[in-house]
Amino acid sequence: MPHFIRSTTRPRRCSTISAEHDQAEARAFAAIACAAPSAAGALIAYAEAEAEAMLRAHPIVVTALVDAIVEKGTLSGIEVDGIIMQAMAAEGLALERQRRADWTRVEQSAARFVRS
Incomplete structure (x- = not known):
């Protein structure tokens, strides 16, 4: 889970964690989730492609x-979920x-065509 997203009801201040840390966490998760070590890279590539597609589809x-x-x-x-819900609702309404x-x-x- 990225350092700025927490599953608590109140935000916690965290020190800045680098992108390298995020990549290390992704590799560790993929190693656990995949039986074949060669599949870990494919899982990460898939997740990155899905994330990019979702972000591009919803710039709001x-x-x-x-x-x-x-x-x-x-x-x-909870705050992240709320922001996403509000943005999606606003996008849907628009x-x-x-x-x-x-x-x-x-x-x-x-109506103009029928009258002509």
């Missing part, structure tokens, strides 16, 4: 998390509003 969530980390420095797991606006334009266009 990334921005919300970055803003919160910059503001607070450390977030609990998409639904756009869908409805698009449909209204379609209806208006159809």
Whole structure:
């Protein structure tokens, strides 16, 4: 688990942990999760690809998390979950509003077509 995500209800201040530490933790987890040592690298590559795809698909969530980390420095797991839920809800609401606006334009266009 990254150093800034904790599963407690209150944030804890932690010293900065480097990306190398994260990579070491990933390798250790992969070594435990994979029976074949050669599969560990493939698991890490898969996880990195999935993480990148999720982040690219939801830039609003990334921005919300970055803003919160910059503001607070450390977030609990509960806070991270809440930020993700709020950002996803806002994104969904914006998409639904756009869908409805698009449909209204379609209806208006159809009404003009019928009258012509």
